[in-house]
Amino acid sequence: MTTSTSAITPVVATLRAEVAGPVLLPEDPGFATATVGFQTYGPHRPDVAVLATTTADVRAAVRVAADHDLPVAVLNSGHGVPPRYTGGLLVATRDLAGVRVDPGRRVAWIEAGAPWSAVIEAAGAHGLAPLSGSTPHVGAVGYTLGGGLGLLARRFGYAADHVREIELVTADGTTRSVTARTHPDLFWASRGGGGNFGVVTGMEVDLFPVPTLYGGGLFYDAPLVGEALRAWRDWTSAAPEEITTSVALVPFPDVDGVPDPLRGRHVLHVRIAATLDVATGDEVIAPLRAVGPRLLDAVGELPYTDSATICSDPTEPMGYQTTNLFLDGLPDQALSGVLDRVGPGAPSPQVLEIRHLGGALRRPPAEANCVSHRDAEYLLGLTRRTPPDATPEQAAALRAPHAEVRAALRPWSTGASYLNFLDGDGADTERVRSAYTPENYRRLADTKARWDPRNLFRHNRNVPPTAPTSPN
Ligand SMILES: Cc1cc2nc3c(=O)[nH]c(=O)nc-3n(C[C@H](O)[C@H](O)[C@H](O)COP(=O)(O)OP(=O)(O)OC[C@H]3O[C@@H](n4cnc5c(N)ncnc54)[C@H](O)[C@@H]3O)c2cc1C
Missing domain, CATH: 3.30.465.10 (Uridine Diphospho-n-acetylenolpyruvylglucosamine Reductase; domain 3)
Structure with missing residues (x-):
């Protein structure tokens, strides 16, 4: 809810007195760029944005917001924006980057x-x-x-x-x-x-002593996509912990900037990162290469500083909607369900990614934390580009295949989500709850009640505080 001008004016005056960084209102130049990052679909409309330049700025902004009961949102890169919200105070952290x-x-x-x-x-x-x-x-x-x-x-x-x-x-x-x-x-x-x-x-x-990796990508053209996907699934069952892989079904547009062999093709991209030497790595991934010719095969030794080339994620801001689910398994029926809906030739081009889990992810850390669902075998995510100005009806039509894929995969889904991939309106309270075991969720809500009982920090992937119990 937007705060009235008469109520926000004293807040802004206090903020401008106490904060060293810019304090911007919606009518100020720079407000729009300060409040949007990578994700451009589903704009947020805070009452005021504070561009923090010091930790003292953050402290002052939170204190002022708390005094005036204004919810606080945080924006850094904008790669994981919360459900659409209006009103409150946004703390932008991108200038606090040491x-x-x-x-x-x-x-x-x-x-x-x-x-x-x-x-x-x-x-x-x-x-x-x-x-x-x-x-x-x-x-x-x-x-x-x-x-x-x-x-x-x-x-x-x-x-x-x-x-x-x-x-x-x-x-x-x-x-x-x-x-x-x-x-x-x-x-x-x-x-x-x-x-x-x-x-x-x-x-x-x-930090970890990993100056170089064995890694890169294998790209299979549409006719080999099904076979390569099944081969990857079979291969994951015995893959050593030293190797982490994912696959992505990507419908590349036929435009400049896309590498020539991939232009206009719907491909399977196998992404590989391993702490193995080249000879061992080549041996370990031999069953993947054996599927057949690759449009591109760029797996080898690379410095960790070049690790962005493994997945080659988009770098320019874009609008999108996502969904994700943890899976216990990926039998042929599950893979066909996915390929029929979002594979080559399917009516709706989506980027689909499946990450192989297991290994160290299964083991709790030395100091326990609330990360849940450590037993899942795979994490599947779907991303649909969505123009920033899409109407709710257009957006719903674009994400319709998400529900179809989720339904097709229900028998193998654990019902759980991964918090970091819950984005925009898909990060509603129920999906956030599904990112945790019931026990961890209860404990999170209790911790929230202790430290943020008014839910000041609610413009996020929110865990509302446990309601106070009546003394009687
Ligand atoms: C292209 C792409 C690739 C990705 N790859 C991966 C991946 O490989 N693995 C993975 O786990 N995730 C991945 N993500 C998801 C990403 O890690 C999460 O969405 C994460 O929340 C983004 O954080 P951010 O600060 O960059 O984004 P923002 O959108 O700026 O912030 C997201 C949320 O994080 C919280 N937040 C950020 N900073 C702070 C802070 N200083 N204090 C308190 N809260 C804060 C806020 O609730 C905020 O709403 C990817 C996302 C995209 C779009």
Whole structure:
């Protein structure tokens, strides 16, 4: 709900007195660019945006918002926007983007706005790598708060499993150093609980001695897509933990910028990242190459600093709608259900991705966190491009195949979702609930009631606080 001009004016005056960074109203130049990032569909309309330049700015913004009962949203890269909201205060963190690496302790301190690319570069200078994901443009903090399923996930687990300290501005406007020792409940909940517990101004994460990878992509043309998909599924059953793979069905447009062999083709892209030497890696993926000729085969040794080339995710802002589900298995019937609806020749071009899970993802971290559903075998995601100005009816038509694919996969779906891939209006309360086991969800809601009982931080993938129980 929008706050009236008479109510917002004193808020803005206080913010401008207390915050060093720009404080913008919707009519101010720069407001539109400050409030939109990668995702351009489903615009948000906060009453006021604070472009934080220091952690003190974040603290002041949260305190002022709390004093005036204004909900607080956080925007960094815009790769995981929450359901559409109107009103409240937006804290934009992209100018708070420092990264410090301590090579001796193999850790990085990452400020709220740093993209993975900055961490990869800083760590790479010391032969180290973070647990980053498919694209280095995603914000490291936002990604880690939601779990963080990375290129080397089967080898090292979730990024949230390797956080040492979180600097968090809680709903009372206090900055807290959150560790397993200082605030066990917040530490457990923040690693996997998204932005529900405050604004993170920085975090310390582990780095790993991975200067180079065995990795890249294999691309199969439409006639081989079904066979390659089945071969990949069979191969995953015995793949070692050192190798993490995913497959994507991608309908490439026939436009400049798409590599020539892929232009205008609907392909299967097998994405590979492994901590293996080239000879062992080639041996391990031989059954995938044996399927037949590839349009492109670019798997080999590459520096971790080039790891963005493995998935080649889009980098320019775009509008899209997504859905995702964890799966226990992928029998032929499940694969046919997917291919019939979104494979080559299907009426509705969608990007479909299936990630192979297992390995270290199954094991709880040394310090438990709320990341759930560790037993699932695969994670499936669907993405449909959607113009920023699509009407609700147009948007619904574009995402219709999502429901069809979900229905076709019901027998093999665990019913659970992955928090980080819940986006826009698809990140409603029920889908967020499905990202956790019932026990973890209850514990998250209780933690929320303790630290943010008014749900100040609700413009996110929200876990509402447990309702207070009556004293009688
Ligand atoms: C192309 C693409 C590739 C992706 N690849 C992966 C992947 O490989 N693995 C994976 O796990 N995820 C992946 N994601 C999902 C991504 O990690 C999540 O959507 C994540 O939330 C994005 O964080 P952000 O800060 O970049 O985005 P934003 O949209 O700016 O933020 C998303 C949400 O994160 C929370 N948040 C961000 N920063 C803070 C903060 N400082 N304090 C408190 N809350 C905060 C807020 O609730 C905010 O609404 C991908 C997304 C896209 C679009």
